[in-house]
Amino acid sequence: xxxxxxxxxxxxxxxxxxxxxxxxxxxxxxxxxxxxxxxxxxxxxxxxxxxxxxxxxxxxxxxxxxxxxxxxxxxxxxxxxxxxxxxxxxxxxxxxxxxxxxxxxxxxxxxxxxxxxxxxxxxxxxxxxxxxxxxxxxxxxxxxxxxxxxxxxxxxxxxxxxxxxxxxxxxxxxxxxxxxxxxxxxxxxxxxxxxxxxxxxxxxxxxxxxxxxxxxxxxxxxxxxxxxxxxxxxxxxxxxxxxxxxxxxxxxxxxxxxxxxxxxxxxxxxxxxxxxxxxxxxxxxxxxxxxxxxxxxxxxxxxxxxxxxxxxxxxxxxxxxxxxxxxxxxxxxxxxxxxxxxxxxxxxxxxxxxxxxxxxxxxxxxxxxxxxxxxxxxxxxxxxxxxxxxxxxxxxxx
Amino acid sequence: xxxxxxxxxxxxxxxxxxxxxxxxxxxxxxxxxxxxxxxxxxxxxxxxxxxxxxxxxxxxxxxxxxxxxxxxxxxxxxxxxxxxxxxxxxxxxxxxxxxxxxxxxxxxxxxxxxxxxxxxxxxxxxxxxxxxxxxxxxxxxxxxxxxxxxxxxxxxxxxxxxxxxxxxxxxxxxxxxxxxxxxxxxxxxxxxxxxxxxxxxxxxxxxxxxxxxxxxxxxxxxxx
Numbered sequence: 190x191x192x193x194x195x196x197x198x199x200x201x202x203x204x205x206x207x208x209x210x211x212x213x214x215x216x217x218x219x220x221x222x223x224x225x226x227x228x229x230x231x232x233x234x235x236x237x238x239x240x241x242x243x244x245x246x247x248x249x250x251x252x253x254x255x256x257x258x259x260x261x262x263x264x265x266x267x268x269x270x271x272x273x274x275x276x277x278x279x280x281x282x283x284x285x286x287x288x289x290x291x292x293x294x295x296x297x298x299x300x301x302x303x304x305x306x307x308x309x310x311x312x313x314x315x316x317x318x319x320x321x322x323x324x325x326x327x328x329x330x331x332x333x334x335x336x337x338x339x340x341x342x343x344x345x346x347x348x349x350x351x352x353x354x355x356x357x358x359x360x361x362x363x364x365x366x367x368x369x370x371x372x373x374x375x376x377x378x379x380x381x382x383x384x385x386x387x388x389x390x391x392x393x394x395x396x397x398x399x400x401x402x403x404x405x406x407x408x409x410x411x412x413x414x415x416x417x418x419x420x421x422x423x424x425x426x427x428x429x430x431x432x433x434x435x436x437x438x439x440x441x442x443x444x445x446x447x448x449x450x451x452x453x454x455x456x457x458x459x460x461x462x463x464x465x466x467x468x469x470x471x472x473x474x475x476x477x478x479x480x481x482x483x484x485x486x487x488x489x490x491x492x493x494x495x496x497x498x499x500x501x502x503x504x505x506x507x508x509x510x511x512x513x514x515x516x517x518x519x520x521x522x523x524x525x526x527x528x529x530x531x532x533x534x535x536x537x538x539x540x541x542x543x544x545x546x547x548x549x550x551x552x553x554x555x556x557x558x559x560x561x562x563x564x565x566x567x568x569x570x571x572x573x574x575x576x577x578x579x580x581x582x583x584x585x586x587x
Numbered sequence: 588x589x590x591x592x593x594x595x596x597x598x599x600x601x602x603x604x605x606x607x608x609x610x611x612x613x614x615x616x617x618x619x620x621x622x623x624x625x626x627x628x629x630x631x632x633x634x635x636x637x638x639x640x641x642x643x644x645x646x647x648x649x650x651x652x653x654x655x656x657x658x659x660x661x662x663x664x665x666x667x668x669x670x671x672x673x674x675x676x677x678x679x680x681x682x683x684x685x686x687x688x689x690x691x692x693x694x695x696x697x698x699x700x701x702x703x704x705x706x707x708x709x710x711x712x713x714x715x716x717x718x719x720x721x722x723x724x725x726x727x728x729x730x731x732x733x734x735x736x737x738x739x740x741x742x743x744x745x746x747x748x749x750x751x752x753x754x755x756x757x758x759x760x761x762x763x764x765x766x767x768x769x770x771x772x773x774x775x776x777x778x779x780x781x782x783x784x785x786x787x788x789x790x791x792x793x794x795x796x797x798x799x800x801x802x803x804x805x806x807x808x809x810x811x
Contacts, residue, residue, distance in 0.1 A: 262760035269745075270769055273665060274678050274776055305626050432653040432705050433646075434734035441705070448653075448705040455601070455627060455709050519625045519689045521701060521713060523655070532655060534699065534713075536688050542679030544665070547658040547699065554654075557737040586760065 257563035264586040272546040277303050277513050285371040288584040291326035291527045296375040302522040302535040303377050306515045314503045315379040320458040321496050324489045329358040330527035331486040334579050335406045341576035342419040354402050357395045379506035389497050396490045403487045420475035424574035435554030438529030443481040444473035450525035465492050475577035552580035603710050604629040614644045623689035632690040632715040639726035651702035657738035659746040660697040663772040693717040727752040745770035
């Protein structure tokens, strides 16, 4: 079922499993002999740890996982096909719903791709607003994770803290864009509106709150011995294997790979004008993924504070024709989204809509490592590993 | 393919892409059919029998340790959804003749993949290969990049491409009884077949409006 030439975690027998073959055996087999047979356990499609409808068919030997097969597609909405039937401005509405926790960040690479093809550059103030809103959606996504990860190991309190802080940030996003989840605020050539009055000082206050609550998460979760016992040395992703699976973002940086598209990719937005750093952790386990995201939340809050100080004035839109026709060509734009690398390969034939869009979403590749990662772990660790990978089903299924 | 001619033909390549292309050319030789530029990135079209070898070269010689994606392209012109003059503007009108994108193509189907390096800045290669009609086979990349597993399953169900050497080609997104390949251009968008575009009822001329814009550029106020 998985590739056989990979190093197995621990000494486990290699069993080829076709889930279709044992679907009718989903009821637990009880073997009368002492040598018990493997048990097949269905996790999901509805399960709190799966952030949507992900189904895991897990084959267990006692408490250990022999093989795991994620079954996806319950939320497949066919966005790649739909983009061929929409115009460019209409498509931002669709791609808002790919990763719904950080919708604004999804829009950026697609709009960037269209702007590349049309040879338009958004004015500096629009670039700053885009960067601020991208970082705000990163914070909103990560504080939810920081709280929810506590919930998965049995701590209720952090979840409330996470939702509280996310609400502060979502209110900021709503005040600018009018939408809490789906801003649909980017336009080809710029951004729709300027900031409302008083927003900048409001945002400063919230960023300071976020920085303070990151310290709280540090004490409450990272320093908690139970949390450490449940996450340290659990679900280790080796560097080379993670990269070859296409695992990206904080998950890869938690395996010690010092790679962030905001810094290392082709220039986009205004990250090169800011003073910030990329955080990595050498361990690659669930704990490292939590720790890296905690640091990145802080870093994002600091970046937003910097941008508020040095934001240029000026127009919000470049000169854009009324009917947007994109010249023929191909372009790939990928950006560092909260969940990892998000990219669009746009093929245009000179029409008002793309000829083909290949959507590269982060969670799809992040989750594709699960069959390898879950082999040999204990059942309760499945939940912490799933939570620490942090995926959104819309981002897997598209 | 002389090197100086290559760099002249592709002025839009960024520095790293010129370097990557030169190294690919020395490693793969005549397995490269054509190459082009996509806004700084190099697009290399390789022969189908070198598909897996080019992945290996990218990973081992060029240091592209990270698999971004594998996908497919169907270059058949998009069949028109609405009849002309029906007022249905729901679907962007695409050109009716079959044209090919960067680095060209021999036929309708192409495989598309992108690999990157996590150690070098902006170091990435876009690979393409043609699959002839009626023989949509290619070598699987799973033994090079294990992450190719799901991407190839997706291309298999969406386009009908068969990957030789893939451990288990089965449906990924769609139900296992599903028939057809939805991302092929001749596969209709079923939502439109079942129900006409609901926007049609709203299509009536706005009072006094000769040009019908989308109003996106209002903020600039300098459009024409």
